[in-house]
Amino acid sequence: MTKGIVIIGAGHAGVQAAASLREEGFSGPVTLVGDENELPYHKPPLSKAFLKDAQTKPQVLRAEAFYTGADIGLRFGERVAAIDKAARQLEFEDGGNLGFDRLILATGSRPRLLPLAGADLAGVFSLRTVADARAIRDHAAAAQNVVVLGGGFIGLEIAATLAAGGRKVTVIEAQERLLGRAVAPTISLHVAGRLAATGIRLLMRTTVERLDGENGRVIAVTTSAGEHIPADMVLVGIGAVANTGLAEAAGLTIANGIRVDPQMRTSIPEILAIGDAANYRHWHSGGDVRLESVQNATDQAKLAARTLTGHDEPYTSVPWFWSDIGDMKLQMVGLSTASDRTVLAGEAADNRFSVFHYSGGRLVAIESVNRPADHMLGRKMIAAGFSPTPEQAAGGDLKDLFVRWQQAQMESAACPQS
Template identity: 40%
Template sequence: MTKVLIVGGGHAGANTAFALRKDGFDGEIIIISDEGYLPYHRPPLSKDFLKQNLAVEKMSFKSADFYEEQKISINLDTQINSIDLTSNHAITEDASFNFDYLVFATGAAPRLLPMENADSKNLFYLRQITDVLSMHQQITPHKEIVLIGGGYIGLEVASAMIELGLKVTILEAEERILQRVTSPEVSQFYNDYHSKKGVRIVCNAKVTNLNAENQMINSVSLESGESLAADIVLVGIGAIPNTQLAASIGLECDNGIKTDQYCRTSIPNILAVGDCTSSFNSLYNKEFRLESVPNALAQSKVASSSILGNELFNNEMPWFWSDQYDLKLQMAGLSSGYDECHIIGDTDSAEFIACYGKEGYLIALDSVNQSRQFMLFKKALGNGFKLEMSLIKDKNFQPESIFSGSN
């Protein structure tokens, strides 16, 4: 019987198992996860689960019964430490698992702050359920929380903490928050929105010291000379793909395990999916790494298809969402290299779409509280439609017309 071993039980790993069963694979499926929980939804870690609006049992994709019914074997609290390619075995501290196909779904880990006292008991990173459970013990109203990093995680945590009554400061090393992922217009909108909610945002902030006593940080010093009181510190400065295991068996890694559009690595029976990959995308005709649930889901279907000898390939339009306060941000496409930004709607009413154009055509968009219109644009981009920016900039333009052909 063919055996598929999946290393990692996150969105990509678990969904590869589900896709295999859905596609009719009747061999053995084993998931190895170094976490102690059944595969669960990661996005709520910085949203509802952080706010304690969601019980831990509600985080799981599926119940234990489901895995049993589907004959998907899950080994929790188990880490694969090495792989023996001569015998096709993956090895843990006290066991080994043989395989016909191996799928790397090892995800990413938070980038650590390389600084003295970064191991203090009130400094947190956000990646796993256990991170949030430890943080919950310290969250009480009126405490001062300092968030290092003004990316999605920092901003989502800021929104949750404001709702829970804490005093929030965001320290961003760059000139503006969200600098790596969006335009100055959208950064400004989020900067203003958070500020109105009471968040203090300090840009160009270089942290020089975490000042601690008895392993508890009490203040954070900046290069500017300012010192900020801190009861809790959360670091959200990006994530690094978990590629060490793949690299140890000679797989090529460059900001992710390199795969072709079929999620295959350079070793025929080894595939890779999700945050840990730098994968070839046929829609863009290039390889890149994404950190998003839709990417993990799309790649898991592709990996299943490849194992079964079918032809599905990775041509998914990159997209992502972020929830802060009452704002739903949805982004689609790759905006890097855009040469114009046109806003449809009104930033003052928090309902708008920022359209990014390059050489006259739409390449990406950021939508705030405009889900229905966002879906139309996303579908158009995903289907390879070439939408002229001049059309989008026309004041009579209606996104609905993209598919009705009335423009």
């Protein structure tokens, strides 16, 4: 390769792809392109620790010396306008271009826009980048009444953080429960109860009519029921949209993201896609998914690097996620979309419990609140294909069961039946 490999997107996926290419022995040119003028940074802390202290700085993914030492070219603060797949080059908004032999799209996702009057008022924010987080932190310093639109992970993390700092916080969620598409009802109810106990007002099954402003700044949120909620700050967390514009314009197959095969190749084999923007057939659930998590971005990046260095392995990582909301560490492993039975282990009253999800008797997911051991063991069990019975899951002591199952599997493999 004379032009080498170019990666569009300098988030978790893009940076890991660049690092993994070098780890896999690729010696050709590697260029990382990002539209922010920042060294790539960890995003999860932006909704939590970063908002608490004006002196907190972003946690960089890799020190600048890493990129120099690994001979990874950096083109930050540049936005790609188009992919010319015939000429194999990128065209930049400033008029420049960059050739490539292979291309990795790690374009991520962006916050879903609020389709309401007043959404463009000052004091209305979404969170995706460190620039967003800085703006939220600066505005929150003088805010008293905060309204969070959306009861998902980002919205609740911010709500808990700002409430802990003394603000009056209201969360408005259109669905009947918080985290409705992410966790079991038991956990939704638990999270709601803990947040309400800290003084956060929760409005479920509630929609918003408009955002009201004065002199160009937001002053209130009016619900569809007519309630007028004072707000000198509004946080919008109503989901994310995959950044597929470049891929779609280049003629790649799009289906709720950039469609990829098990090796992360798009419909144009010379172009791969990874991370938040990639949609693929999941090995465990059998369904098509687009996952927004650091784990997924990192693992897909590692596999993409192996694909581009001559390997042909499918993507079989077990998905896992986490969220810190107030005094609750939520950890999730597996996908619960096909779940037809749940089992509770531990006591919700202790703020330490897990929900085991089953589909036809097979363990497919575990959701934990302050039970990290269940989460870590769950990652191993699901990867290995071990399913404790629902009764065993509820009773605990799964580690010993799993170890004995592993030993039996090893013995069976060593002594195959004739």
